[in-house]
Amino acid sequence: MKKKSIVLAVIAVVLLLAVAYLWGPSSVPPGQEPLVALSNANFSDFENVFDGDLGTPRLVLLLSPT
Secondary structure, three states, X not given: OHHHHHHHHHHHHHXXXXXXXXXXXXXXXXXXXXXXXXXXXXXXXXXXXXXXXXXXXXXXXXXXXX
């Protein structure tokens, strides 16, 4: 019974760390603009920044869970 309790405690700690990592505040390197979540409300901002500097290579990476 004690071994089962230890295993459950370890699993709980790992899950809490995963939640803190995924939903915690993000940081960026100095000089980089802060991260934003792309939505319909701010998509025009994305377009303006993307098209703003024509001499710089740009990349859009779309990931899908399916």
